[in-house]
Amino acid sequence: MTSIPHDTPGEPDPLRALDLERLRRRTSMKWRTYPEDVLPLWVAEMDVPLAETVVRALTDALALGDTGYPAGTAYAEALAAFAAKRWNWHGIAPERTAIVPDVMLGVVEMIKLVTGAGDPVIVNPPVYPPFFQFITHMDRRVVEAPLGAGLRLDLGILEETFREATAHGGRAAYLLCSPHNPTGTVHTAEELTAVAGLAERYGVRVVVDEIHAPLVAPGVTFVPYLSVPGAERGLSLMSASKGWNLAGLKAALALAGTAAAADLARMPEEVSHGPSHLGIIAHTAALSEGIGWLDALLAGLQDNRRLLDSLLAEHLPGIRVHPAEATFLAWLDCRALGLGDDPAEVFLGRGRVALSSGLPFGTGGAGHARLNLATTPEILTEAVRRMATALT
Structure with missing residues (x-):
């Protein structure tokens, strides 16, 4: 698939727009879970103002009293464009x-369409912790196929896992994270084509969480799973929520491959009542007119990746950070520091910096922590300084 160059931003870096005092006025999870002396670099919220096009769309809707039930295909058309x-x-x-309603609730509905109670759902740890939680809560069975060398898909392990999961003739699903959270790995067209081939060979249905798709670094090519040969029976979940910081404005889209349309048509009608009408308005505006804002954000994230590398080399050379190709997250290998299985706990207790513990990410998470890069350079710098003090 041809890589399309990003637009020239023409907008200021949104990661430099807000100071700590203003951010602490927020009432969302990121800023209210911990005491005020803690710098929160954990949950996937960004420290940015909304794109102006999103603000205008919401303001216009509120002025009209347009706060009813969602209708139409504007969101899908905006995503298609x-x-x-x-x-x-x-x-x-x-x-x-x-x-x-959102990507994870969409994942639940898609898995319900293609599996039954007790069926296996395969995941690639270390991976987004709600994958484990939602799968088990819907009475399915988590089966791990850990990432391999370079924190990429291990097709050999995946084939073995597919074979075992379907050995007795039952149904199985594969929940793929693309781009991968927490590593920021962007799966290649070759890797995804191989996945589709394995899925067809063993009768495994693929459901893909592609929520981080807009957040691919400049020069890196994101490949939608449904675009590769053999993925016609796949199901995908996409959203503007991560790319434009719209998690509180609930909306997402489920997409069916050409041979999965009948499966999607079986989704209960009441599921479509869950998304917020205002959320759909916001997501549509972001995808349609928020590209310059997104490109400015992506440039800022690249700057923050370089800044983090520099800060760690200076203050915490024992931490190895996996080079992410996407997301606004950094996967930190802290095992050389001797902080035990949960270094995030140490950084919180001694340094007053909140990171996401690696343990809930499954196999490969021990000794690791996930850091949210989507903050100001000043906060990132202070956070690493504090983390270094946790070792003294």
């Missing part, structure tokens, strides 16, 4: 999409 321009992918057909 974004995908065509950004990824040179013209495969999104609005009639093969459905609105869902």
